[in-house]
Amino acid sequence: MFQFFRKFFQSKIGLAVTFAFLGLIAFAFASSDVANTGTFGGVAGGDRVAVVGDRKVSTAELSRAASTALDQARRDNPNLTMEEFVAAGGLDQTLNRMLDRYAIAEYARSIGLRAGENLVNSEIVNIPQFRGPSGAFDQNVYRAALQQVGLTDAVFRADLADGLLAQQILQPTTANATIPTGIARQYASLFRERRTGSIAFLPSAAFAPEGEASNAQLQSYYNENRSRYVRPERRIIRYVTFGPDAIAEQAAPTEAEITRYYRENEEEFAAREERSFTQVIASSQAAARSIASAVAGGQSLAQAAQAAGLRTTTVDPSTKAEIEATANEAVAKAYFAAGEGSLTTPARGNLGWYVARVEDISSQSGRTLAQAREDIAATVRQQKTNRLLSDLSAEIENSLADGVSLTDLAEELELEVQTTRPVVADGSIYGTPGERVPDAVAPAVETAFQMVESEPQIAEVTRGEEFLIFEVSRITESATAPFAEIRDRLVRDWRIVQGQRAARAAADRVLARMNGETDLPAAVRSLDTSVPPPEAVSLTREELARLREQRVPPPLALFFSMAQGTQKKLEAENSTGYYVVSLNEIIPGQLEQSDPLVAQAQTQLGQAIEQEYQQQLVTAMRNSQGVEINQAAVEAVRRQLIGEN
Structure with missing residues (x-):
């Protein structure tokens, strides 16, 4: 809180x-x-x-x-x-x-x-x-x-x-x-202070001019605000995608390939032993032996390591070859010579002297060709798929370099060419809020906005799984929208701008009347335009904090930053009007002697200190x-x- x-x-x-x-x-x-x-x-x-x-x-x-x-x-x-x-x-x-x-x-x-x-x-x-x-x-x-x-x-x-x-x-x-309790209490009491006043909203729509704007007024507004009506560059992208399905038949493994893989990778299917360890690495042989002696004397490996200013680490189940690859042959030999639950003999490795406790030993029996056939077939299929897709993408790239069109390639590959609607540089569909290009095209959008028309390229969308051949078929340059095409929008925007200016002037009149000792409700009623009556506000900071999961409304944020007896105006978002905020009274907060808010203040202000x-x-x-x-x-x-x- x-x-x-x-x-x-x-x-x-x-x-x-x-x-x-x-x-x-x-x-x-x-x-x-x-x-x-x-x-x-x-x-x-x-x-x-x-x-x-x-x-x-x-x-x-x-x-x-x-x-x-x-x-x-x-x-x-x-x-x-x-x-x-x-x-x-x-x-x-x-x-x-x-x-x-x-x-x-x-x-x-x-x-x-x-x-x-x-x-x-x-x-x-x-x-x-x-x-x-x-x-x-x-x-x-x-x-x-x-x-x-x-x-x-x-x-x-x-x-x-x-x-x-x-x-x-x-x-x-x-x-x-830490900060003194007295200071913490002073700050914490502000959290309980209550503020009373009122907030009026003067909507720009209430002050917007009635009737139709003249062409001269709209043209003048259009000329002054041309940058607001610039349409972004749009591009239409034509594309096809392909993946493993395109070479599925060629990628099917043969019996000969499965047998050859088994013979070439016998170690993978042989019996194996894996061990997990808790290890510590010391800088010298003497330090490693000292740790081993401490463990032999009854300390745990973690305690002995801590006493030497070191920390233990956990090694997940590994084979001897894996330990040899990460440390060296001497360490692997020592690690696989000790029994389960035993401490290994100190051995010198890449980072220092290694000592470990063998936590677990698991053994796995070997597999015959028949037992491993299904797994091998899947592996061989994937290897062939990767190779064939790589070869196919290289062939397509060469064809594109030779000037073959996207349409011709699609026909040769028996793929259907798809076309996006106009796309802007961030990947969204122009004129359709919330809609974006298909996922397969998204990675290529940035490149597409650097290409010229009708020069296709190939890209790998998902490594080894999906490829994209694409081109830009039409480019529409960024430019200010023509007056005639956006006239209705210009009318709407012109009315909003005029209404916003009038709302600001009305807010200034309200503030002027309040400076003459008129309260906010009376000042609002004196306006020639009918607007909603002010809303009374009586809140503590604690109550305002309950809005933390939401955005605190700007007029309330202003309300809690003002001095007592003051009034201010605040422009609403999106030119929707003006707020007039009046703060009448600030009532100091009261805290019990044991209020937990004081401790919270000490903790969090202590962090700031x-x-x-x-x-x-x-x-x-x-x-x-x-x-x-x-x-x-x-x-x-x-x-x-x-x-x-």
Whole structure:
């Protein structure tokens, strides 16, 4: 409940860095994403955008971080462009986050804090993105993930260490911040205050001119508002789709193919043993042996690991070959030499020394060709389907390059050509609200708006399952709608605009009469136009909070931001009229000594204070380390990102 109240008194100081531990790990991985922005080694203004203490921040780092921040913002706004992101301050915010983070790490190191190899290793093996099919950390997956985002192991470890240092220095200094009960009570009492007054609505329709508008009036309005009547570019798309059904007969597996697959994959059908483990990875043989000794002495593996400053991880059922692939041969040998419930002998692997408890052992008997035939047939069919579809799509692509038309291809493939109605760039059907292009066409809309007419292309809609051959058959350019075609709409809009202007003037007259000591109902009755009578309002913030699942009406929001004895006007949405809001009295809220609202206020305002403390601490650390920004280099990155270079 108090969360609603807090929105009225929110701190304006936002937290520049996400300090939650897992958030830091995620940022450490995501902030180094690679964008196709080029190399900034020779960018105008130098290759350093800032220096934090002795640490330099390169133009390439800022460019990558800005590209990643844009990708994250696109989760909420898929159409956001880099130009819009930069114009809204996204680049500056990204740079500030980087400088804050580096300042924290540099300050932490200056006072002796460390994020050692053991701690970094322990966190790496627990990052979900680095787990293989068995659910355990996979060295190959780890390397591939870093390679995908253009990172080296050393750079990633350094980035992760920065996040761990931030955790060490920020959490103890800002945890459990509280505010005095007296202050919390004062704020909480505002939640119970009652406001009384009234709200009048002056609808624009009541003030709209009567009779028909003249052609001269409409033409003048049309000329002044041409941009409101611009029709978007529309395109008609012709297309056919095909998938596995097109090559179903050719993809049927033969007996020879099934037998060959069985012979070539004998290991897949042989007897196998899988084991699940709880493991810990130490940095040295001595540390691993110490953990094993502690377990032998009666401690659990988790307790022994915690005492050494490490954490255990769970390895899902895996074969010996899978363990060997994720660790190495020595670890796999040790893991499969111990009995169920036993501790393995410490063995050196890719990340350190491995010790594990064998949690479960399961064995699976082998299968004969007859027993595996159905599964093999399905696998062979899928393999042939993928290959045949790939070959067919390549043939179609070559045919399109040779100038074969969509109609001819459809006839050859015995497919029916379908045609959309006019489509706009976001995939919706022009003139039909809520209707969109078919799902099969949706992924191709963006490309279709970059094509010329009658030049078909092929696209894979669903990998290995559905393909689309499409072309643009007609393009209608964006333009202002002709006057004659939208005359009825112009009449309606002109009346709304004229009525809205008159409603505003009427609201001003009402306010003027109220300044002469007339109350709102009397002032409204004095108007020449008949409008609904004002509605009396008597609400507390607590009652208003019950609307939290809905949108608080704008006049009520204004009502709760006004001073006692004041009146204000507010334009209604969509030019539907004007509100006149009058606040007569504010009655202070009363709280019992044990009212739970006070505790809620302490908790939630305490969280805001934690954020304030964190920001102040980060600012102090920045000042301590010294931050210099090369504005010329920042501007060069800005121009590069928006394509001005």
